Amino acid sequence: MAHPMRRRTRGLLCGALALAISAVLPGMAIAGAARVASINMCTDQLLIALADPAQIVGLGPYARDPHLSWSAKQARDFPRLSGEAEDLLMLAPDLVLAGRYGKAATRELLRSNGIPIEEFDVPRNIDDVKAQIRRVGELVGHPERADAINDRIDRSVTRTRAVASRWRDRILPVSRRGWVAGSDGLLSSLLEVAGLSNAASEIGLVYGGFASLETIVASRPDLLLLAEDKPFAEDQGTALLLHPAIQHAYPQGRRLVFPDQLSMCGGPMLPAALDQLADSIERIHRDKDASVTRPHP
Known part of the structure; x- marks a missing residue:
């Protein structure tokens, strides 16, 4: 039987580790996230192509615009978000996909409330695009779909x-x-x-x-x-x-x-x-x- 002092020390260490993990996880993107939202038109289309429909809790305000989005028709099957933090705070998704040059205040408010965000730059070339497809495939737990699109x-x-x-x-x-x-x-x-x-x-x-x-x-x-x-x-x-x-x-x-x-x-x-x-x-x-x-x- 372990000495009472050792048990107490192990308990304190485990508690400290759990506290540290809980402090880090809110800012980390969750691979294979079960509930994912997007507030950027480009990440909307990546999410539609790579996630299961049941994983998508909402898409950005321009997702259904056929003049802007290639996936506008498919986007009608999912809730339309305002792009602001309020509706996302109510939905509390596991992960939010966003553009790096979108509204910074929205992203910071989400992070401060423990909602993980993955930010994406504007792709400059085909290699950038393929890298983003692979990343979203990993985040939603379907890397094989990303590989198929890149092929x-x-x-x-x-x-x-x-x-x-x-x-x-x-x-x-x-x-x-x-x-x-x-x-x-x-x-x-x-x-x-x-x-x-x-x-x-x-x-x-x-x-x-x-x-x-x-x-x-x-x-x-x-x-x-x-x-x-x-x-x-x-x-x-x-x-x-x-x-x-x-x-x-x-x-x-x-x-x-x-x-x-x-x-x-x-x-x-x-x-x-x-x-x-x-x-x-x-x-x-x-x-x-x-x-x-x-x-x-």
């Missing part, structure tokens, strides 16, 4: 390089109000896979920014990349792209339509994004070749 991304990368890398087009990605996606970002990484280059750096927009109508017209890339190509302007933000100078400089054959939701976040949409990019580039050049060889009346 599909690798196959799409191989196909895109084989199909589209024969061309070396310079592409300028332009969206609302003349915003140009910078050359240091995920979209540029996707273009590089296809052997293409983002002309944003040529006009001094490595990290993105607004370009004037004159700059867009004068830059003369091979192709203009647009999120959509409608014949009418829904608002002032899209009116710039319908200006006669842009219409003249970049007719239909010099426009590549690539929806924002394919490149805004890294995740399960990347195989579809790469496949669409390869198909679109191939179609544009096929049509161009056909117009050159077609006999004139």
Whole structure:
């Protein structure tokens, strides 16, 4: 039988260890968490793709927006969160996925109430995306699903390089109000896979920014990349792209339509994004070749 003093000492040590663990665990992400919430549109999509439906207790406020989220339709099956701390405190999930550049006060309030948070940066390239997919797969206890998505991304990368890398087009990605996606970002990484280059750096927009109508017209890339190509302007933000100078400089054959939701976040949409990019580039050049060889009346 152990001496009473030894038993007391062991009890004190165990109690101290338990106290230390309880102090650390609230700030740690729990692998295989049973109840997970997301308050970021990009982590929403990762969670939908990798977790069991029963694990998802709620998604961020933009999860159901089809203009922004590739997984908007699937997101309708889950509760919509405000993105603030209050509803998450009521739900008390095992883990919250968040963007590193979201509202810091919300994340700090959750941590102070013992709710673990895992933060994710904006992915800059395909390797970043694959690393985030692996991380979320581990957190929700389904690494095999992450491996399957990353395998599909690798196959799409191989196909895109084989199909589209024969061309070396310079592409300028332009969206609302003349915003140009910078050359240091995920979209540029996707273009590089296809052997293409983002002309944003040529006009001094490595990290993105607004370009004037004159700059867009004068830059003369091979192709203009647009999120959509409608014949009418829904608002002032899209009116710039319908200006006669842009219409003249970049007719239909010099426009590549690539929806924002394919490149805004890294995740399960990347195989579809790469496949669409390869198909679109191939179609544009096929049509161009056909117009050159077609006999004139």
